[in-house]
Amino acid sequence: MEAWGAAATAALSVWLALVLGLILLPSVIGVSLGISELYMTVLVKTLEWATRRIEKGVKKQQARMLKDSASNGIIQRVDTTMEKEIASLHRADFELSDIFYFCRKGFEAIVEDEVTQRFSSEELVSWNLLTRTNVNFQYISLRLTIVWVIGVLVRYCLLLPLRLTLATIGIHSMIVGTTLVGCLPNGSIKDWLSELVHLTCSRILVRALSGTIHYHNKENKPQKGGICVANHTSPIDVIILTNDGCYAMVGQAHGGLMGVIQRATVKACPHVWFERSEVKDRHLVMKRLKEHVADKNKLPILIFPEGTCINNTSVMMFKKGSFEIGGTIYPVAIKYDPQFGDAFWNSSKYNAVSYLLRLMTSWAIVCNVWYLPPMVREEGEDAVQFANRVKSAIALQGGLTELPWDGGLKRAKVKETFKEEQQKNYSKMIVGNGSSGNLSSGTEPD
Amino acid sequence: MGSSHSMSEEIQELAEKTGFTSEQIEHLHRRFKQLSGDQPTIRKEHFDNIPDLEFNPIRSKIVHAFFDKRNLRQESDGLADEINFEDFLTIMSYFRPIEMNMNEEQLDHFRKEKLKFLFHMYDSDHDGKITLQEYRNVVEELLSGNPHLEKESARSIADGAMMEAASICVGQMEPDQVYEGITFEDFLKMWQGIDIETKMHVRFLNMETIAQCH
Numbered sequence: 001m002e003a004w005g006a007a008a009t010a011a012l013s014v015w016l017a018l019v020l021g022l023i024l025l026p027s028v029i030g031v032s033l034g035i036s037e038l039y040m041t042v043l044v045k046t047l048e049w050a051t052r053r054i055e056k057g058v059k060k061q062q063a064r065m066l067k068d069s070a071s072n073g074i075i076q077r078v079d080t081t082m083e084k085e086i087a088s089l090h091r092a093d094f095e096l097s098d099i100f101y102f103c104r105k106g107f108e109a110i111v112e113d114e115v116t117q118r119f120s121s122e123e124l125v126s127w128n129l130l131t132r133t134n135v136n137f138q139y140i141s142l143r144l145t146i147v148w149v150i151g152v153l154v155r156y157c158l159l160l161p162l163r164l165t166l167a168t169i170g171i172h173s174m175i176v177g178t179t180l181v182g183c184l185p186n187g188s189i190k191d192w193l194s195e196l197v198h199l200t201c202s203r204i205l206v207r208a209l210s211g212t213i214h215y216h217n218k219e220n221k222p223q224k225g226g227i228c229v230a231n232h233t234s235p236i237d238v239i240i241l242t243n244d245g246c247y248a249m250v251g252q253a254h255g256g257l258m259g260v261i262q263r264a265t266v267k268a269c270p271h272v273w274f275e276r277s278e279v280k281d282r283h284l285v286m287k288r289l290k291e292h293v294a295d296k297n298k299l300p301i302l303i304f305p306e307g308t309c310i311n312n313t314s315v316m317m318f319k320k321g322s323f324e325i326g327g328t329i330y331p332v333a334i335k336y337d338p339q340f341g342d343a344f345w346n347s348s349k350y351n352a353v354s355y356l357l358r359l360m361t362s363w364a365i366v367c368n369v370w371y372l373p374p375m376v377r378e379e380g381e382d383a384v385q386f387a388n389r390v391k392s393a394i395a396l397q398g399g400l401t402e403l404p405w406d407g408g409l410k411r412a413k414v415k416e417t418f419k420e421e422q423q424k425n426y427s428k429m430i431v432g433n434g435s436s437g438n439l440s441s442g443t444e445p446d
Numbered sequence: 447m448g449s450s451h452s453m454s455e456e457i458q459e460l461a462e463k464t465g466f467t468s469e470q471i472e473h474l475h476r477r478f479k480q481l482s483g484d485q486p487t488i489r490k491e492h493f494d495n496i497p498d499l500e501f502n503p504i505r506s507k508i509v510h511a512f513f514d515k516r517n518l519r520q521e522s523d524g525l526a527d528e529i530n531f532e533d534f535l536t537i538m539s540y541f542r543p544i545e546m547n548m549n550e551e552q553l554d555h556f557r558k559e560k561l562k563f564l565f566h567m568y569d570s571d572h573d574g575k576i577t578l579q580e581y582r583n584v585v586e587e588l589l590s591g592n593p594h595l596e597k598e599s600a601r602s603i604a605d606g607a608m609m610e611a612a613s614i615c616v617g618q619m620e621p622d623q624v625y626e627g628i629t630f631e632d633f634l635k636m637w638q639g640i641d642i643e644t645k646m647h648v649r650f651l652n653m654e655t656i657a658q659c660h
Contacts, residue, residue: 109498
């Protein structure tokens with residue numbers, strides 16, 4: 001018994017020492033030892049090998065078809081606008097045939113709609129040896145199965161405990177560190193220390209997810225007094241961005257562990273946390289954000305204008321609120337590589353704990369972050385147009401599709417005002433034509 | 447769906463009945479399951495989940511068309527409460543594009559079927575005639591979003607169009623003759639010479655079989 005106890009303690013201390021030396025210390029200094037690079041190279045080689053085996057096992061033809069199916073669509077839509085289509089059919093002002101356009105559009109929508117596709121995880125072209133992405137793939141060979149079993153063992157028995165340890169250390173040090181720093185009087189030392197603490201904890205947390213992040217165009221990094229906007233895929237977007245710089249976060253005050261973290265960090269660094277009741281009051285929210293931005297010494301705010309998690313294949317409507325604050329906008333595009341792990345949080349399917357578990361048992365989180373050049377609202381441009389401009393820039397850089405839809409459709413129905421748009425447009429066409437013809441009330445035409 | 451024997455037999459039957467290929471049927475089946483929430487039948491409420499459809503001014507007529515028993519090729523009249531996958535495919539088959547290898551007779555039948563579908567959409571009380579009131583209903587639905595348009599204007603547009611229809615179908619009318627409504631034969635007459643086949647179809651991409659497992 002004694003021997004077991006001693007052996008266990010020894011093993012644990014060796015483990016912790018390794019973790020401290022190889023992971024934590026480099027995080028503080030901000031240096032990478034290259035261990036994760038090595039891991040990634042091995043991983044990539046294994047997955048390439050697996051893909052080749054699958055392609056050999058499945059007929060070549062089918063593999064090509066799999067690639068086609070990954071692109072989203074089973075019907076070919078004709079992209080003419082309502083105006084062109086109806087004009088081509090017209091003999092007179094209103095026609096029975098006008099109904100064709102709407103009929104066909106309705107049917108196309110029933111067969112396939114663009115929006116609900118975005119709220120489920122992206123389908124992969126080839127399997128990455130995770131059961132969860134096994135949609136199309138069947139048993140291929142014994143060797144592949146063995147590799148998969150080894151993969152499961154590695155992920156659950158080796159990586160998961162390591163990641164949990166790191167995550168716990170990271171969160172604890174964040175709370176403790178920021179509380180300590182918060183006790184200091186305001187000044188430049190406090191700011192510097194708070195930056196150090198935030199950066200270190202972010203780095204630990206990124207390593208806890210085996211994250212490999214490539215930052216591009218670092219010269220466009222958000223400056224103080226600006227607003228940083230990015231597309232939203234999962235809660236870890238925040239960690240990805242704070243790994244490279246310090247931001248003032250904006251959000252709702254939560255209870256539980258999240259609340260503890262929020263209260264601790266706000267002492268060290270002026271994050272903007274709103275109470276639930278305050279969130280409803282748009283003017284109050286605006287006022288506080290405007291004040292924050294006006295102070296050029298404060299860190300840039302981080303906002304996700306989509307308002308909800310999208311599955312990283314497209315960018316949905318940017319809510320105009322963030323763009324009415326004023327100041328310079330620094331857009332950032334984040335694109336995850338789905339081959340190594342799916343970061344998207346489908347909150348209707350998974351709760352927070354199972355989401356974190358999935359995240360920690362994926363191979364890795366690989367993503368690219370592009371800092372785009374700053375944008376300001378131009379003369380004569382209203383908030384909605386500005387928001388769309390920023391959205392296009394982000395979608396273009398990240399290689400994502402641009403959709404005009406509201407991310408809120410995940411949970412709510414379409415707003416009444418939008419429903420009427422088509423009818424308004426159509427009736428403008430008819431009445432516009434009709435006013436030159438037979439709109440005099442009551443009298444017969446022609 | 448897998449590849450069990452009875453499944454593929456069913457698919458073959460459906461393919462023959464509706465004219466879709468088996469790959470298209472599998473895809474539509476996946477969509478059916480998505481809409482119905484994995485249940486075997488769809489009800490009207492299930493169509494509320496499609497945001498794209500909400501924008502369509504005649505969405506209620508389109509949804510209605512799915513449950514219309516005349517479109518489902520059933521002898522009885524009225525509305526069904528729920529439809530299964532075969533009914534879903536039957537309705538979808540009205541929007542199949544023309545195939546290259548159709549002869550004159552088949553083309554004519556095809557066109558008639560599509561026009562009948564459209565006729566049923568207008569004729570909401572199922573009496574076989576599109577009356578002035580029903581016509582007005584459709585026009586009002588299409589134009590209802592415009593707040594500046596008064597009801598009177600919508601009515602006069604409908605009245606004008608109805609007059610034109612009458613003149614095509616019946617020619618000059620006596621002063622005291624009442625035009626009851628557009629029957630299906632009159633409806634066909636109105637569309638003579640106009641190519642509707644290309645306007646009323648949904649083009650499916652050609653997809654090979656994709657094995658699925660859940």
